Amino acid sequence: MSAKARRIDHSTRDNKPERVYSAHMSQEADPEASTAASPYAGRGAQMYPLLTAVQIARLSMHGRKLGVKKGEVLAEPGDRGRIFVVLSGSIEVVQPKLNEEALITVHTPGRFSGDVGTLRGIGGVVRLRVREDGEVLVIDEAHLRTIVQTDSELSELFMRAFILRRVNLITSQSSDVILLGSTHSAGTLRLQQFLTRNTYPFVNLDVDSDPSVRDLLERFHVKVEDIPVVVCRGSLVLKNPSNEEVASCLGMNQQIDDDRVRDVIVVGAGPAGLAAGVYAASEGLDALVLETGTPGGQAGSSSKIENYLGFPTGISGLALAARALVQAQKFGAEIRTAYSALRLSCDARPYAIGMANGHRVRARTVVIATGADYRQLDLENASRFLGTGIYYAATATEARRCGNAEVIVVGGGNSAGQAAVFLAGSCRMVHLLVRSDGLAESMSQYLVRRIADMPNITLRLRTEITALEGQDQLTRVIWRTGPDNASETHDIGHVFLMTGAQPCTNWLNSCIALNGKGFIRTGSDLRSEDLPASKWINARQPEFFETSVPGIFAVGDVRSGSVKRVAAAVGEGSACIQQVHRVLNE
Ligand SMILES: Cc1cc2nc3c(=O)[nH]c(=O)nc-3n(C[C@H](O)[C@H](O)[C@H](O)COP(=O)(O)OP(=O)(O)OC[C@H]3O[C@@H](n4cnc5c(N)ncnc54)[C@H](O)[C@@H]3O)c2cc1C
Numbered sequence: 001m002s003a004k005a006r007r008i009d010h011s012t013r014d015n016k017p018e019r020v021y022s023a024h025m026s027q028e029a030d031p032e033a034s035t036a037a038s039p040y041a042g043r044g045a046q047m048y049p050l051l052t053a054v055q056i057a058r059l060s061m062h063g064r065k066l067g068v069k070k071g072e073v074l075a076e077p078g079d080r081g082r083i084f085v086v087l088s089g090s091i092e093v094v095q096p097k098l099n100e101e102a103l104i105t106v107h108t109p110g111r112f113s114g115d116v117g118t119l120r121g122i123g124g125v126v127r128l129r130v131r132e133d134g135e136v137l138v139i140d141e142a143h144l145r146t147i148v149q150t151d152s153e154l155s156e157l158f159m160r161a162f163i164l165r166r167v168n169l170i171t172s173q174s175s176d177v178i179l180l181g182s183t184h185s186a187g188t189l190r191l192q193q194f195l196t197r198n199t200y201p202f203v204n205l206d207v208d209s210d211p212s213v214r215d216l217l218e219r220f221h222v223k224v225e226d227i228p229v230v231v232c233r234g235s236l237v238l239k240n241p242s243n244e245e246v247a248s249c250l251g252m253n254q255q256i257d258d259d260r261v262r263d264v265i266v267v268g269a270g271p272a273g274l275a276a277g278v279y280a281a282s283e284g285l286d287a288l289v290l291e292t293g294t295p296g297g298q299a300g301s302s303s304k305i306e307n308y309l310g311f312p313t314g315i316s317g318l319a320l321a322a323r324a325l326v327q328a329q330k331f332g333a334e335i336r337t338a339y340s341a342l343r344l345s346c347d348a349r350p351y352a353i354g355m356a357n358g359h360r361v362r363a364r365t366v367v368i369a370t371g372a373d374y375r376q377l378d379l380e381n382a383s384r385f386l387g388t389g390i391y392y393a394a395t396a397t398e399a400r401r402c403g404n405a406e407v408i409v410v411g412g413g414n415s416a417g418q419a420a421v422f423l424a425g426s427c428r429m430v431h432l433l434v435r436s437d438g439l440a441e442s443m444s445q446y447l448v449r450r451i452a453d454m455p456n457i458t459l460r461l462r463t464e465i466t467a468l469e470g471q472d473q474l475t476r477v478i479w480r481t482g483p484d485n486a487s488e489t490h491d492i493g494h495v496f497l498m499t500g501a502q503p504c505t506n507w508l509n510s511c512i513a514l515n516g517k518g519f520i521r522t523g524s525d526l527r528s529e530d531l532p533a534s535k536w537i538n539a540r541q542p543e544f545f546e547t548s549v550p551g552i553f554a555v556g557d558v559r560s561g562s563v564k565r566v567a568a569a570v571g572e573g574s575a576c577i578q579q580v581h582r583v584l585n586e
Contacts, residue, residue, distance in 0.1 A: 043164055046160050046161060046164055047161055047164040047165055047168060048105055048107070048111055048161065049111070049157050049161055050110040050111060051085065051110045051111070051112065051157075052110075055153070055154060055157075056085060056087070056110070056137070058151065058154065059085055059137060059139065059147070059154070060137060062139050062143035062144075062146065062147055063085070063137040063138050063139035063140075063143060064137070064138055065087065065135055065136070065137055065138075066135065066136050066137075066138050067133075067134075067135055068089065068091075068130045068133065068134060068135065068136055069130060069133050070130055070131065070132060070133050071129065071130060072129070072130040073127060073128070073129050073130075074091065074113075074128040074129065074130065074136075075113070075124055075126075075127065075128040076124075076127055077096060077123065077124060077125050077126060077127060077176065077233055078123035078124065078233065078250070078251045079123060079124055080121055080122060080123055080124070080141070080251070081117075081118045081119075081120075081121045081122070081124075081140065081141030081144070082118070082138055082139060082140045082141060082144075083112055083113050083114035083118055083138075083139050083144060084107075084112065084113045084114075084128065084136040084137070084138055084139075085110075085111075085112040085136060085137040085139065086107045086108060086109050086110065086111055086112070086134065086136055087109060087134065087135040087136060087137055088109055088134035088135045089109075089130065089131070089132040089133050089134015089135065089136075090106050090107060090108045090109075090130075090131040090132045090134065091106070091107045091113065091128055091129065091130055091131060091136070092105075092106045092107075092128075092129050092130075092131045093105050093106070093107065093113065093126050093127070093128055094126065094127045094129065095125070095126055095127075095169070095172075095174050095175065095176070095201075096126075096127055096176045096233075096234060097174065097175070097176050097234065098176065098178070098231070098234045101127065102174050104126060104169070106131060109134075112158075112161075113128055114144070114158070114161075114162060114165075115162045115165045115166045115169075116162045116163060116165075116166045116199065116326055116329070117166075118141065118144060118162070119141070119144060119145065119148070119162065119326070119329045119330060120329045120335070121141045121334075122251055122252055122253060123250060123251025123252070125169065125175070125200070125201055126169075144158075145330070145332055148330050149330070149331065149332075155330075159326065159330065162326070163322075163326060166199055166201075167199075169201040170196075170199060170200075170201045172201070173201075173203055173204070174201065174203070175201040175202050175203050176231075176233050176234040177195070177200065177201070177202040177203070177230065177231065177232060177233065177250065178202065178203045178205060178216075178230070178231040179191055179192065179195065179202050179203070179204050179205065179228060179229075179230055180205050180207065180213055180216060180217060180222075180227055180228065180229040180230075180231070181204070181205070181206060181207065181227050181228035181229070182206060182207045182208050182227055182228075183206060183208055183209075185227060185228055187227075187228045187240050188227065188228040189383065189384060190243070191228050191230060191241075191243075191246065192204060193294065194243045194246060194293070194294055194338075195246070196318070197293075197294035197295065197296055197300055197318060197321065198247075198252060198294050198295075198337055199322055199325075200250060200252070207224060207227060217229070220237045221237075222237060222239060226239040226240065227240070228240055228241075230246055230249070232246070232249040232250060233249070233250070236249055242338075243293065243294075243337075243338040244338045244339075244356070244357070246338075247337055247338040252337055252338070253336045253337060253338070253339070258359050258360065258361055260286070261350045261362045261363060261364065262286045262287065262288050262361070262362070262363040262364070263280070263285040263286045263287065263363065263364055263365065263580075263584060264276075264280050264285050264286075264287050264288075264363055264364070264365045264366070264367060264577075264580050264584075265287075265288045265289075265290065265351075265353060265361060265362075265363040265365075265366050265367070266280070266287060266288070266289045266290070266333075266366075266367045266369055266573075267289075267290050267341045267353065267366065267367070267368050267369060267370055268289075268290070268291065268292075268297065268368070268369035268370040268371055268504070268556070268558070269289050269290075269291035269294075269295040269296070269297065269325075269335060269337075269369075270295075270296065270297020270298060270299060270300075270369060270371045270556060270557075270569060271296075271297060271299050271320075271321075271324070271556065271566045271569040271570045271573065272297075272369040272371070272555040272556025272557070272558075272569035272570065272572055272573035273289055273291070273297070273367070273369035273370075273555075273556070273573060274289070274295060274296075274321070274324040274325065274327075274328055274570075274573065275324070275569070275570040275571075275572075275573030275574045276289075276367045276369060276555060276573035276574070276576060276577060277289040277328040277333040277335065277573075278324065278327050278328045278331060278333065278574070279573070279574045279577040280333065280367075280577050280580065281328060281331035281332045281333035282331040283577060283581070285577070285580070285581075285584075287332075287333045287334070288333070288334045288335075288336070288361060288363070289328065289333055289334065289335045289336070290336050290339045290340075290341050290353070290355070290361075291335065291336065291337050291338070291339060292338070292339070292340040292341075293337075293338070294321075294337060294338075295321050295324070295325045295335065295337060296317055296318065296320070296321025296322075296324075296325075297321075297371050297569075298317075298371060298372075298374070298392075298557070299317040299320060299321060299566050299569075300317045300318055300321045302316070302317035302386075302387050302566075304316055304387070305317055305320060305566055306397050307395075307397065307565070307566075307567070308320070308566050308567055309567060317566075320566075339355055339356070339357070340355060340356040340507075341353045341354075341355060341370075341507050342354050342355055342356050342507055343507060343509050344366070344507065344508050344509050344511060344512070344552075345509070345511075346509070346511035346512065346534070346549045346552065347511075349364065349551065350362040350363055350364050351363060351364075351365075351366050351551070351552065353366070364551065364583075364584055365551040365552070365553070365580045365583055365584060366551070366552045366553070367553045367554075367555060367573070367576060367577075367580065368505075368508070368512075368520060368547070368552065368553065368554045368555070368558060369554075369555050369556045369558065369569075369573060370503075370504035370505065370507075370558050371503075371504055371556055371557040371558050371569075372501035372502060372503045372504060372519075372557045372558060372564075373501065373502045373504060374392045374497065374499075374500075374501045374502075375497070375499040375500055375501065375502060376497070377390075377410075377465055377468070377495075377497065379465070379466075379467065379468055381468055382468060385468060385470065385473075385474040385495075388472060388473045388474060389468075389470060389473055389474025389475075389493050389494060389495060390468075390474065390495050390497060391494070391495070391496050391497070392496075392497055392498075392501075393564075394409070394418075394419035394422055394423055394496050394498070398494075398496070399422070399423060399425075399426050399427070401494070402423070402426070402427050402494045403426075403427075404426060404427055404428045405427060405428060405492070405493065405494060406427065406428055406429040406430075406431070406490070406492050406494075407423055407427045407429075407430055407431070407492065407494040407495070407496065408430075408431045408433055408465075408477060408492055408494065408495045408496065409423065409430055409431070409432050409433070409495075409496045409498055410433045410465065410495065410496065410497050410498060410499055411433075411434070411497070411498035411499045411500075412434040412435070412436055412439055412442040412443060413442050413443060413498065413499075413500065414443055414444055414447060415498045415500075416432065416434075416443070416496075416498035416499075417432075417439070417443045417444070417447035417448070417450075417451060418447065419496050419498050420432045420451060420457050421447065421450050421451065421454065421457070423496070424454045424456050424457050427456070428456065429456050429457075429458065430454075430456060430457045430458070431458050431460055431490075431492070432451065432457055432458065432459050432460065433460050433463045433464070433465065433479065434459065434460065434461050434462075434463065435462065435463070435464055436461065436462070437461055437462060438461060439451070439459070460479075460481055462481065462482060462483065463479050463480065463481040463482075464479060464480050464481075465477055465478070465479045465495070466478050466479060466480050466487065468495075470493070473493060474493045474494070474495065475491065475493050476489060476490065476491050476492070476493075477489075477490050477492045477495060478490075501557070501564070502518070503517070503518045503519045503520070503557070503558050504558060505518050505519070505520060505558060506518075508520075511534065511549060512534065512547045512548055512549055512552065512554075513526060513527075513530035513533065513534060513547065513548035514560075515560040517560075519558060519559060519560035519561075519562075520547055520554035520558055520559050520560055521547065521548065521560050522542065522544065522545050522546055522547055522553070522554050522559055522560070523542055523543060523544040523545065523546060524544075525560050525561055526542055526547075526548055530548045531548055533548070534547075534548035534549050536548060536549070536550060537550070538550050538586075543579040543582065543583070544575075544579065545559070545572060545575070545576040545579055546579060546583075550583065551583045553576045553579065553580065555569070555572035555573045555576050556568075556569035556572055556573060557569060559572065
């Protein structure tokens, strides 16, 4: 166990129940009870559906019957993939907390256990205990996947129930995973985002606003300087843990065979990588998806995507990512979260990818979908305002949010100039903030002229943002300006960052041809010298999404010339799988 991690000795605890852990303790066994206070009230029948005799008969072909006795624990949080269909007797589902447990529901004959984690083969989040003697049908993960892939009626019933159960657990804020943090700590925000985007239920306690947190810190023998602290499953205290440590503690990843050579490894689980994972797995390929952070990529940080086809009222990036993740898991793609690809070896096939934990995984083909990091402001709270005051695109969608307010555009290149001119069409005032002494060297002359001609664009040279203020929404910006670095405060709630994006290609080990800005060249974008330099030995030309190395593809924002949009990334990730098939058949 690392020095940062401590196991709690439960025997030395006093039994004083804390406010936050006692809320649900005395609920009685009503399957609908836990949903009553949640936004999912009324959806109890979908969350806990009753299987018909005909459906149970179909399920029996995929499981084995097991007699169970009152008090027997069938699963603990962290236990991996299998579901129980109750044939007789009953099973209670409880959420363990630090000192006690909350009853979530009771499964009676015809009802079944399980949630989205079961499909993914990762650790569950609840305890299942037999309440009355009886008999259950046990269905393991592999058979469950066969059912959801082949039986459309049961697939819809299971998938909807699993998703609703997880969402209900998250909204109930009831868990034995506790994050003790502060709104002023970047580490706290990172862990909140990590747990939330992985749809993991946790209790969030803030040292700044909740005096009881200090008592808890004392009880776990940790100091305020140690926060953020994660209490994992009520027994292990992790001080300022990395995402990898939290993922490992909570059993978020499958234990899988690193020696197996996959058909395809997809690196990056943004929209492009998730789409590639869904199409690869649904078409029968053995697919592994690796993700450094959390599935969803940049799109996951968008509060509302309004231009994605089929969602006329918009969809949050988080919801889109969560749906795509479940879809990929339904088809059997293995997704490892908090796993960074550190190094690509292109010299021999199968290709090998070295990971941050020292392991290597191998595959006959690789799809690179690692996207790009937009250059952010170097301020601790900047990421908090993504989509709620800080934007990376200036389209009609963002302009609508600003109305005719004053806005800031940061950057001295053409994209900043275009954004300033566009926003000046609807906003009262556009402040164009540039670090350098002028625009002549970085921006096209026609844009420089148009900016000079527009009365509601103010060019502020040698100016840099030094602080952002606001609660849920950005409300105030402080910048330093001019030769004497004077500090100015402005009540402005919209900042457009047009300072460029950095492709995530530094792990490629120089074996793939890149363009001058580090984006990956594919297909016809490859120059004649790129192929010999990468030792291209095939008679054929590279496929549209294929890089300078045969069988290695690039899709989405990381690809040179790609359209930096969700729909484009999804389209590229889906389409490239046909080319992967062609290469696998060579
Ligand atoms: C705040 C914001 C709002 C946006 N809003 C919209 C919008 O409304 N509409 C729209 O169409 N577009 C929008 N975009 C753009 C859109 O999100 C991107 O074009 C899209 O996400 C690109 O998808 P991608 O899969 O190619 O890359 P990304 O989304 O960048 O995903 C790449 C993934 O790869 C992972 N990764 C990187 N390196 C490694 C590694 N070495 N190992 C393993 N994993 C790695 C990253 O962690 C990331 O999850 C927005 C972007 C931002 C930042």
